[in-house]
Amino acid sequence: MAASIFTAVPRAPPVAVFKLTADFREDGDARKVNLGVGAYRTDEGQPWVLPVVKKVEQMIASDSSLNHEYLPILGLPEFRANASRIALGDDSPAIKENRIGSVQSLGGTGALRIGAEFLRRWYNGNNNTATPVYISAPSWENHNSVFVDAGFKDIRTYHYWDAAKRGLDLQGLLDDMEKAPEFSIFILHACAHNPTGTDPTPDQWKQIAAVMKRRFLFPFFDSAYQGFASGSLDKDAWAVRYFVSEGFELFCAQSFSKNFGLYNERVGNLTVVGKDADNVQRVLSQMEKIVRTTWSNPPSQGARIVATTLCSPQLFAEWYDNVKTMADRVLLMRSELRSRLESLGTPGTWNHITEQIGMFSFTGLNPKQVEYMIKEKHIYLMASGRINMCGLTTKNLDYVAKSIHEAVTKVQ
Amino acid sequence: MSRVGARLCPVLKPNFSLLYFPFSSWWSHVEMGPPDPILGVTEAFKRDTNSKKMNLGVGAYRDDNGKPYVLSCVRKAEAMMASKKMDKEYLPIAGLADFTRASAELALGENSEAFKSGRYVTVQGISGTGSLRIGANFLQRFFKSSRDVYLPKPSWGNHTPIFRDAGLQLQAYRYYDPKTCSLDFSGAMDDISKIPEKSIILLHACAHNPTGVDPRQEQWKELAAVVKKRNLLVYFDMAYQGFASGDINRDAWAVRYFIEQGINVLLSQSYAKNMGLYGERAGAFSVICSDAEEAKRVESQLKILIRPMYSNPPLNGARIASIILNTPDLRKEWLVEVKGMADRIISMRTQLVSNLKKEGSSHNWQHITDQIGMFCFTGLKPEQVERLTKEFSIYMTKDGRISVAGVTSGNVGYLAHAIHQVTK
Numbered sequence: 001m002a003a004s005i006f007t008a009v010p011r012a013p014p015v016a017v018f019k020l021t022a023d024f025r026e027d028g029d030a031r032k033v034n035l036g037v038g039a040y041r042t043d044e045g046q047p048w049v050l051p052v053v054k055k056v057e058q059m060i061a062s063d064s065s066l067n068h069e070y071l072p073i074l075g076l077p078e079f080r081a082n083a084s085r086i087a088l089g090d091d092s093p094a095i096k097e098n099r100i101g102s103v104q105s106l107g108g109t110g111a112l113r114i115g116a117e118f119l120r121r122w123y124n125g126n127n128n129t130a131t132p133v134y135i136s137a138p139s140w141e142n143h144n145s146v147f148v149d150a151g152f153k154d155i156r157t158y159h160y161w162d163a164a165k166r167g168l169d170l171q172g173l174l175d176d177m178e179k180a181p182e183f184s185i186f187i188l189h190a191c192a193h194n195p196t197g198t199d200p201t202p203d204q205w206k207q208i209a210a211v212m213k214r215r216f217l218f219p220f221f222d223s224a225y226q227g228f229a230s231g232s233l234d235k236d237a238w239a240v241r242y243f244v245s246e247g248f249e250l251f252c253a254q255s256f257s258k259n260f261g262l263y264n265e266r267v268g269n270l271t272v273v274g275k276d277a278d279n280v281q282r283v284l285s286q287m288e289k290i291v292r293t294t295w296s297n298p299p300s301q302g303a304r305i306v307a308t309t310l311c312s313p314q315l316f317a318e319w320y321d322n323v324k325t326m327a328d329r330v331l332l333m334r335s336e337l338r339s340r341l342e343s344l345g346t347p348g349t350w351n352h353i354t355e356q357i358g359m360f361s362f363t364g365l366n367p368k369q370v371e372y373m374i375k376e377k378h379i380y381l382m383a384s385g386r387i388n389m390c391g392l393t394t395k396n397l398d399y400v401a402k403s404i405h406e407a408v409t410k411v412q
Numbered sequence: 413m414s415r416v417g418a419r420l421c422p423v424l425k426p427n428f429s430l431l432y433f434p435f436s437s438w439w440s441h442v443e444m445g446p447p448d449p450i451l452g453v454t455e456a457f458k459r460d461t462n463s464k465k466m467n468l469g470v471g472a473y474r475d476d477n478g479k480p481y482v483l484s485c486v487r488k489a490e491a492m493m494a495s496k497k498m499d500k501e502y503l504p505i506a507g508l509a510d511f512t513r514a515s516a517e518l519a520l521g522e523n524s525e526a527f528k529s530g531r532y533v534t535v536q537g538i539s540g541t542g543s544l545r546i547g548a549n550f551l552q553r554f555f556k557s558s559r560d561v562y563l564p565k566p567s568w569g570n571h572t573p574i575f576r577d578a579g580l581q582l583q584a585y586r587y588y589d590p591k592t593c594s595l596d597f598s599g600a601m602d603d604i605s606k607i608p609e610k611s612i613i614l615l616h617a618c619a620h621n622p623t624g625v626d627p628r629q630e631q632w633k634e635l636a637a638v639v640k641k642r643n644l645l646v647y648f649d650m651a652y653q654g655f656a657s658g659d660i661n662r663d664a665w666a667v668r669y670f671i672e673q674g675i676n677v678l679l680s681q682s683y684a685k686n687m688g689l690y691g692e693r694a695g696a697f698s699v700i701c702s703d704a705e706e707a708k709r710v711e712s713q714l715k716i717l718i719r720p721m722y723s724n725p726p727l728n729g730a731r732i733a734s735i736i737l738n739t740p741d742l743r744k745e746w747l748v749e750v751k752g753m754a755d756r757i758i759s760m761r762t763q764l765v766s767n768l769k770k771e772g773s774s775h776n777w778q779h780i781t782d783q784i785g786m787f788c789f790t791g792l793k794p795e796q797v798e799r800l801t802k803e804f805s806i807y808m809t810k811d812g813r814i815s816v817a818g819v820t821s822g823n824v825g826y827l828a829h830a831i832h833q834v835t836k
Contacts, residue, residue: 004676004701004702004706005555005557005610005645006554006699006701006702006706006709006710007702007706008554009554009706009709009710009713010709010713011708011709011712012709012712012713012715012716013712014712015505015715015719018504018505037502039501039502046499047499047500047501049497049498049499049500053500057494058494061490061491061494067480067482068480068482068486068688068689068690068691068692068729069472069480069690069691070472070684070690070691071691073448105722106538106721106722106723106725106726107722107723107724109719109720109721109722109723110721110722110723113720113721113722122439122441122442123438124438126441142719142720142723145716145719145720146720148720149717149720149721218438249437249438249439257502261500262500263500263501263502264500264501264502264503264724264726264727265500265726265727265728266722266723266724266725266726274437274438274439275436275437275439276437279437279439279440279442280439281444282439282442282443282444282445283439283442285444285445286442286443286445288445288448289445289573290577292448292541292570292573293541293545293570293573293574293576293577293578294538294541294542294545294577294721295538295539295541295542295545295693295722296538296539296540296541296542296570296693297691297693298693299538299691299692299693299726299728299729300691300692300728301692301726301728301729302726302728
């Protein structure tokens with residue numbers, strides 16, 4: 001047999017966050033804790049299928065009039081309209097003026113990718129792969145890959161996390177925006193910044209928007225935690241809505257993985273806000289072509305669940321309640337962890353744990369301390385020091401707090 | 413208006429005037445995308461008020477009442493899923509393992525040496541399109557010998573843009589003979605024998621879309637020989653296993669034969685038609701490798717490609733398919749149901765031909781029953797197609813392609829009558 005054409009294919013390194021979970025699974029230590037992957041867990045450390053989701057799934061299962069026919073290329077119409085409405089608000093001027101569009105996508109990732117592919121082809125000229133794309137330092141590591149694979153050649157970072165003060169480096173961020181070439185694309189986290197959990201305040205967002213407007217920078221929001229961050233949909237969408245009210249054209253990649261707990265059904269939406277309906281229509285027509293060669297049309301199950309829920313006032317209220325349950329538990333774990341660390345007298349300041357928001361916290365632990373946590377204490381977290389607050393439970397809080405204390409005091 | 417930024421970065425010369433921002437849009441220069449031709453057919457059909465109207469553009473199976481058909485084995489699998497308390501946790505990037513393994517076995521056959529030795533990788537893909545695209549992206553990144561993908565003439569309309577968007581170039585080999593409405597075998601062999609070595613060739617495993625024209629087994633053997641001689645990389649698109657002849661093994665014969673001949677193929681599978689799972693997007697992409705170690709390396713790279721596309725695949729369709737394939741009773745039931753669908757299609761072909769004869773048509777309509785699968789290249793010319801639409805409210809694509817799935821015992825007579833009217 002001839003030598004294989006794939007002989008030269010190198011083995012790619014595993015995606016870090018999934019390797020972490022794999023290592024966790026293999027660990028036989030009874031005390032082990034997984035603070036890695038970003039998925040919600042109950043206080044029993046279990047995945048949680050939202051009660052409203054269970055209810056709607058049963059409704060769908062018992063509706064014999066439903067079939068498995070193809071969705072339109074851009075997705076389920078009721079899903080698209082409602083998903084965008086959730087992001088932009090019922091009273092959004094953009095919706096009233098009919099200048100929004102939606103593309104049902106495979107999760108937030110899929111929405112980002114469709115948006116990125118479109119921008120590469122049609123933004124700042126045609127096929128201008130040289131347009132700089134700015135991603136926060138740090139950011140979700142897949143952001144980089146999405147824009148690289150979409151064809152962009154100039155991916156840069158913008159200052160975001162200030163490790164010394166454990167907060168937002170606003171000045172660095174604004175400076176980067178001032179220096180960025182005009183028309184650069186900026187990936188902004190709508191809320192609950194991943195991985196730092198550190199968001200700009202409304203006032204800081206106003207400053208950011210002002211610079212972006214003046215320098216013609218394109219806002220591409222990533223909204224993966226709406227509702228999940230603060231418990232309030234409106235509060236978590238404040239930044240996106242502010243930009244819309246300031247007249248920006250923008251993209252917003254939405255994920256319903258966390259706030260609906262529909263991780264494996266891949267429910268996402270790319271919301272497009274344009275100057276007017278005509279522009280948006282043309283944009284959507286081109287996005288359709290991109291979708292057609294990527295996945296043809298999106299999966300139906302998850303979109304049906306979300307659409308059914310958002311269309312019914314009662315189910316919507318139940319959903320809102322479920323979301324608040326998750327957000328509240330996370331907030332509780334934050335305050336409990338912080339108070340334990342402060343009681344232990346763990347060196348350093350720990351107010352960032354409660355000031356940060358969403359699923360993740362940038363603890364400030366350095367790689368050596370992280371290694372200690374994993375190897376000695378069987379507590380799994382990312383090398384960046386990022387922990388998933390959902391991995392904390394009333395049962396393991398003491399152990400985790402003591403372990404952090406040990407890591408900080410023993411390892412430098 | 414400040415132009416400082418523009419001076420600092422002279423490479424950026426936007427095509428629109430800055431003077432108009434913020435009054436104009438970033439998207440002023442974005443052209444309206446051309447309407448999808450097949451979608452256009454369905455849209456026009458919907459608007460038609462003729463009670464006798466027929467939609468022969470639809471690429472989805474319909475029962476003899478013209479209705480979508482949810483397989484009974486699918487409903488049973490769904491009931492099983494509903495009764496279990498399953499979580500919604502992310503699937504691995506490569507998808508549901510029970511599904512991918514069962515998919516490989518379905519395609520390759522349980523006795524396949526390639527399957528048993530584990531020298532393959534199968535990842536879950538977003539139905540056929542997504543699976544094709546993963547493979548196309550993989551080839552673009554790792555297959556440095558050629559940028560050229562050879563498609564049969566004609567091929568599924570979406571093949572070209574998929575490979576193009578992945579960064580590859582499209583070429584063609586002769587396939588369909590419009591004079592005979594059947595395979596131009598000598599033309600195909602001639603063209604393929606001249607394809608530069610190490611190019612990529614795409615083959616439809618069964619039920620060629622859009623023509624319905626498949627090679628016979630002896631012809632497949634010759635195709636395998638020439639492909640091997642030219643050292644071509646073979647990419648099979650199998651979207652109709654079971655749905656074509658009613659027999660899953662028969663429909664996979666070409667794929668299995670090629671592999672047995674030592675041709676390590678790429679393969680895209682779809683469960684849209686054969687399990688009626690269209691909107692659930694169940695599919696798989698496979699690479700037959702030299703050995704299991706190579707398969708692991710290839711898999712690791714496929715995951716790197718998938719993650720920035722959509723992270724990990726949707727569960728629902730794959731879970732349904734997996735339950736069906738892995739539950740003996742349901743698998744048996746599925747085989748009966750897929751044969752039922754194939755048989756109805758074959759029966760409609762037969763009835764269409766006999767009705768055309770009854771109408772008194774003197775043309776040779778044998779190709780209608782010779783062709784296989786959902787689609788039929790009738791041989792009708794654009795003017796005739798237009799007449800069918802305008803005078804009889806029968807909708808199909810301009811190339812004369814009909815979806816036999818849209819034909820029922822209730823309307824086959826009308827269809828035959830109409831076709832006779834425009835061809836006599």
